Amino acid sequence: MQCKVLRPINIASAFTAITAEKPKPSGSSKITFFEMELKRSHVLLLLGCLILLGVKVECLKGSWSFSYLAPSCRAESVSIAEYGGVGDGTTVNTEAFRRAIDHLSEFSEKGGGQLYIPPGRWLTGSFNLTNHFTLYLHKEAVILGSQDLEDWPLIPPLPSYGRGRDAAGPRYSSLINGYNLTDVVITGDNGTIDGQGAIWWQKFHQKKLKYTRGYLVELMYSTDIKISNLTFLNSPAWNLHPVYSSNILIQYVTILAPLDSPNTDGIDPDSCSYVRIEDCYVVSGDDIVAIKSGWDEYGISFGMPSQHIYIRRLVGISPTSAIIALGSEMSGGIQDVRAEDIYAINSEAGIRIKTSPGRGGFVKDIFVNRMTMVNMKWAFTMTGSYGSHPDNKYNPNALPAVERISYSNIVATNVSVAGKLEGIAKAPFKDICLTNVTITMAAKAKKYPWNCTYIHGLSDTVYPQPCSLLEEKPAEGDSFCASRHELHTREENSLQQCSYSIRH
Numbered sequence: 001m002q003c004k005v006l007r008p009i010n011i012a013s014a015f016t017a018i019t020a021e022k023p024k025p026s027g028s029s030k031i032t033f034f035e036m037e038l039k040r041s042h043v044l045l046l047l048g049c050l051i052l053l054g055v056k057v058e059c060l061k062g063s064w065s066f067s068y069l070a071p072s073c074r075a076e077s078v079s080i081a082e083y084g085g086v087g088d089g090t091t092v093n094t095e096a097f098r099r100a101i102d103h104l105s106e107f108s109e110k111g112g113g114q115l116y117i118p119p120g121r122w123l124t125g126s127f128n129l130t131n132h133f134t135l136y137l138h139k140e141a142v143i144l145g146s147q148d149l150e151d152w153p154l155i156p157p158l159p160s161y162g163r164g165r166d167a168a169g170p171r172y173s174s175l176i177n178g179y180n181l182t183d184v185v186i187t188g189d190n191g192t193i194d195g196q197g198a199i200w201w202q203k204f205h206q207k208k209l210k211y212t213r214g215y216l217v218e219l220m221y222s223t224d225i226k227i228s229n230l231t232f233l234n235s236p237a238w239n240l241h242p243v244y245s246s247n248i249l250i251q252y253v254t255i256l257a258p259l260d261s262p263n264t265d266g267i268d269p270d271s272c273s274y275v276r277i278e279d280c281y282v283v284s285g286d287d288i289v290a291i292k293s294g295w296d297e298y299g300i301s302f303g304m305p306s307q308h309i310y311i312r313r314l315v316g317i318s319p320t321s322a323i324i325a326l327g328s329e330m331s332g333g334i335q336d337v338r339a340e341d342i343y344a345i346n347s348e349a350g351i352r353i354k355t356s357p358g359r360g361g362f363v364k365d366i367f368v369n370r371m372t373m374v375n376m377k378w379a380f381t382m383t384g385s386y387g388s389h390p391d392n393k394y395n396p397n398a399l400p401a402v403e404r405i406s407y408s409n410i411v412a413t414n415v416s417v418a419g420k421l422e423g424i425a426k427a428p429f430k431d432i433c434l435t436n437v438t439i440t441m442a443a444k445a446k447k448y449p450w451n452c453t454y455i456h457g458l459s460d461t462v463y464p465q466p467c468s469l470l471e472e473k474p475a476e477g478d479s480f481c482a483s484r485h486e487l488h489t490r491e492e493n494s495l496q497q498c499s500y501s502i503r504h
Contacts, residue, residue, distance in 0.1 A: 071185075072132075074111060080117055080118070085122060092146060117136065118141060120141060120142070125152060126152050132182065134185040136191075143194065145216075152173050153172075153173050154173070163390050168391075179220050186227045187230065197237075197261065204262055228252050242270065251279050255280070259283070264286050266282035266284050269289075269309060270291075273305075273307050277309075279312075293306045294329055300360045311340070314341075315345070331361040331400075334363045338369070339367070339369070343372050356385055356388070358398055368407045368410070371411075372410075376415045384424035385422065402423065402429040414440065415440065428455055438462075439463065450467040
């Protein structure tokens with residue numbers, strides 16, 4: 001708040017002295033929350049005295065102004081501070097988020113609502129979003145996940161999984177949740193959402209968690225989702241988890257987790273359709289992008305595939321997992337996926353397909369084009385014996401179909417194994433196509449660059465020479481090679497410039 005004395009009297013100099021910024025002691029660059037509150041109380045006391053003395057005072061509120069591109073602009077925009085939020089890093093703001101979003105839900109059919117998160121460190125437990133809603137973070141705003149597990153309520157397991165992924169039974173809710181929503185935007189000026197996951201990782205390793213860890217963002221049964229221009233840190237487990245949803249755009253996102261953090265996948269579309277992931281940078285203790293669609297008999301019964309997915313301009317680092325993974329939970333099916341202009345650094349695998357007898361489902365029509373890999377254990381892996389079942393009720397005769405997999409224009413350097421491609425004896429992986437692939441092996445690479453069993457496919461201009469099961473050259477008309485494929489996409493929503501000014 002800015003105030004000025006409109007009648008010049010001597011006491012005005014006292015007002016100026018109190019409201020002026022004092023020099024900080026050496027080594028202290030930021031005003032503390034206590035000092036800020038003390039200064040505010042002094043100002044209010046002085047204003048009261050001035051008014052009693054008949055001095056005319058004018059007070060003007062400051063404002064935060066910002067703008068961004070979005071499919072639609074919001075009619076109502078409020079700050080979390082207006083609903084009792086305190087950005088000191090210690091006050092729990094779960095109720096403030098709930099009150100603000102409850103208010104904005106009244107505008108779902110009246111032009112939509114936006115919740116603005118100003119500079120500060122906003123500690124909170126789990127909260128739910130609403131329809132036609134934008135969550136916008138200032139560049140100096142940090143949403144912090146509470147380290148009290150009671151602030152992450154238990155919710156039922158996903159129906160396509162039948163149980164929690166870490167443990168049987170229910171699971172912890174995610175930090176940011178949405179159910180049956182339309183038109184949801186989570187964005188900002190590169191603000192931060194930090195799950196403070198260390199306590200979860202420690203309890204997971206010590207086997208002290210009874211239930212499955214939550215994620216940073218989970219949106220279920222929703223459509224028209226945009227997540228952009230934010231940094232996500234230290235998720236308890238998976239970071240971004242759209243599930244049973246469609247028409248999803250994730251762009252200009254940075255995701256960071258310690259390289260030894262357990263199951264901190266970056267982006268996991270799960271039984272989702274029409275997904276675009278682009279211009280993202282992810283460093284993770286698990287897969288960078290993992291496409292999923294349910295687990296064994298539960299995923300087969302639920303029957304919702306992940307399909308029509310486009311990944312481009314992705315940079316990833318994962319020393320223990322893959323840059324792009326398909327599965328292992330793929331029992332509802334995965335199809336029609338294209339990835340282009342992918343850069344993998346210091347990672348275990350570039351592209352990995354994971355499945356097992358009992359999964360059922362399918363992985364088909366997967367096309368990866370223009371990928372660069374540096375310092376890799378494997379360039380390509382496929383495994384038909386991943387195991388990991390939810391219970392003993394799965395059908396071992398439910399065999400997955402893996403077919404029409406195309407990798408083209410790949411350059412990899414310092415690689416230990418070019419390809420470890422292992423299908424299933426009763427269900428070989430077929431129609432695999434490698435074209436224009438150049439892999440430079442590491443100085444201490446394995447003796448045999450390729451290891452292939454129960455697969456069949458084609459190759460052209462591949463170095464080192466692929467295994468005999470891939471030596472046949474593609475013929476004109478082999479439609480499962482990349483050059484013949486066109487991705488099925490929806491028309492992109494037109495974007496408009498939305499500008500806002502929120503008083504503070």
